[in-house]
Amino acid sequence: MKSIAAPPLTKIPNYINGRWQESFAAEWQDVINPATGEVLARVPLSDTSEATKAIETAAAAFPSWRRTPPEDRIQPLFKLKQLLEEHINELARTITLENGKTLTEAKAELRRAIENVEVACGIPMMMQGYNLEDVARGIDETMIRQPLGVVATITPFNFPGMIPFWFLPYAIACGNTLVVKPSERVPLTMLRAFELLEQTGIPKGVVNLVNGGKAAVDALLDHPKVRAISFVGSTPVAKYIYARAGANGKRAQCQGGAKNHVIILPDADMTMATQIISDSAFGCAGQRCLAVSVAVTVGEAQKTFRDAITEAAASLKVGNGLEEGVQMGPVITTQSKTRIESLIDRGVNDGAKLLLDGRDSKISGGENGNFVKPTVLDAVPANSDLTDTEIFGPVLSLVHATSLDEALAFLDRSAYGNQASLFTSSGAAARRFRYEAPAGNIGINIGVAAPMAYFPFSGWKGSFFGVQHAQGRDAVEFYTEKKVVIERWAADHSRKF
Numbered sequence: 001m002k003s004i005a006a007p008p009l010t011k012i013p014n015y016i017n018g019r020w021q022e023s024f025a026a027e028w029q030d031v032i033n034p035a036t037g038e039v040l041a042r043v044p045l046s047d048t049s050e051a052t053k054a055i056e057t058a059a060a061a062f063p064s065w066r067r068t069p070p071e072d073r074i075q076p077l078f079k080l081k082q083l084l085e086e087h088i089n090e091l092a093r094t095i096t097l098e099n100g101k102t103l104t105e106a107k108a109e110l111r112r113a114i115e116n117v118e119v120a121c122g123i124p125m126m127m128q129g130y131n132l133e134d135v136a137r138g139i140d141e142t143m144i145r146q147p148l149g150v151v152a153t154i155t156p157f158n159f160p161g162m163i164p165f166w167f168l169p170y171a172i173a174c175g176n177t178l179v180v181k182p183s184e185r186v187p188l189t190m191l192r193a194f195e196l197l198e199q200t201g202i203p204k205g206v207v208n209l210v211n212g213g214k215a216a217v218d219a220l221l222d223h224p225k226v227r228a229i230s231f232v233g234s235t236p237v238a239k240y241i242y243a244r245a246g247a248n249g250k251r252a253q254c255q256g257g258a259k260n261h262v263i264i265l266p267d268a269d270m271t272m273a274t275q276i277i278s279d280s281a282f283g284c285a286g287q288r289c290l291a292v293s294v295a296v297t298v299g300e301a302q303k304t305f306r307d308a309i310t311e312a313a314a315s316l317k318v319g320n321g322l323e324e325g326v327q328m329g330p331v332i333t334t335q336s337k338t339r340i341e342s343l344i345d346r347g348v349n350d351g352a353k354l355l356l357d358g359r360d361s362k363i364s365g366g367e368n369g370n371f372v373k374p375t376v377l378d379a380v381p382a383n384s385d386l387t388d389t390e391i392f393g394p395v396l397s398l399v400h401a402t403s404l405d406e407a408l409a410f411l412d413r414s415a416y417g418n419q420a421s422l423f424t425s426s427g428a429a430a431r432r433f434r435y436e437a438p439a440g441n442i443g444i445n446i447g448v449a450a451p452m453a454y455f456p457f458s459g460w461k462g463s464f465f466g467v468q469h470a471q472g473r474d475a476v477e478f479y480t481e482k483k484v485v486i487e488r489w490a491a492d493h494s495r496k497f
């Protein structure tokens, strides 16, 4: 996929200091439509010097931007919301072209992106500090929040439109200046989003876009002017970024991978549970960090759920996400397809029973696409690799437990803690699950427990490294530094010296 030769196709530019600039990267990569194999464009793997230019630009823009009143800083966001609404169909199409998910799924992620812009428009309220008069006679104390300076965002391939907006609106509304490094596999969506951002009249240098991979990321991690890093991606990279940012004295919030469990109790509404879990496991071709990957049935739920979910999965229409009626698109790359299929092989070799086999799928018109059809594996042995490996594809493993205690033990053993869900009609079981489940996002009769923009997108254990999460109030905490001011002015009332 990489070549040193000059790219023949559309070259994706960087956006630095309010100007679109052709990269002088030595290495370029194809951006490929996963449904057709067609090369859509060429993305530069920008090197340290280009990332450094973006950082220096953002640093130069910071003094003026931080002095811009918060009320003025949110005006470009109001315009951005309007532009995102007006261009939602076109943006969704771009997401589908480069990521493969269906148009409906692409629009849904853009709705969450817009919601984050809306919430960040409340920064003049959300960024306020607090104060108390007379902490001692005639002495007042105030906590104010100030922006950090230059901050950076590094994002994954699976939500090209939404995840950058978990960070961007809050970072800039709080008065920081920003460098965004999107996934090199899906750079077209941010290219278009930045064209819209440019139309808002936001001052030069406040937002910058650098396309690339590891070299650009490392430059952001090492540059002393970058104060904070927001990362979303796989756990090994999240750990690396958290460690390197920390060693360089930066604050970091790093969201990692997942292996999400759903527990189905015998008293669950089985029709509803099946539909919702099917959407969670196979929607976005299983490439959601909140996708259910292991279904734990308790007691009598085993047989009813096993038959129902296999039937629901088999009925899904798989194909090009641009086509009407398609419910599931391809996975992102041919390498990803190969990896997913080999994990299914491994599960079967370990003794799991294949109820539905999505390997070697034949999709009419999708011969060059990376299609894996929905796959259901039953009785995955506890010692199988599949039990706690993030597959990131349309594969659901079924395991069985005799009680809620035993089912919860599966979650305890997992290295991840992004999401856990329970399907039940028992309030007591739901309360216990909410209390004990070791995960950051909990669903009760919910398949994809994705927090609204005004709640933090949580995550525990190997799914998150840091303290403050993405979105809402956590984002304001993350992108501001607290300063406490203690003042004595009223000599009359003060202690006499």
Ligand code: NAD
Pocket: 154, 155, 156, 157, 158, 159, 181, 182, 183, 184, 212, 213, 214, 217, 218, 232, 233, 234, 235, 237, 238, 240, 255, 256, 257, 258, 288, 289, 390, 392, 418, 457, 459, 463
């Ligand atoms: P990835 O880790 O491969 O890449 C994420 C970003 O890191 C990209 O911008 C990439 O260029 C950069 N990167 C990759 N390798 C790097 C390296 N060695 N050094 C520095 N930077 C590097 O992730 P992906 O495949 O794009 O996304 C899928 C993963 O993201 C899954 O594991 C999924 O669970 C996770 N994810 C997590 C959440 C969450 O909220 N926890 C949300 C979405 C996706």
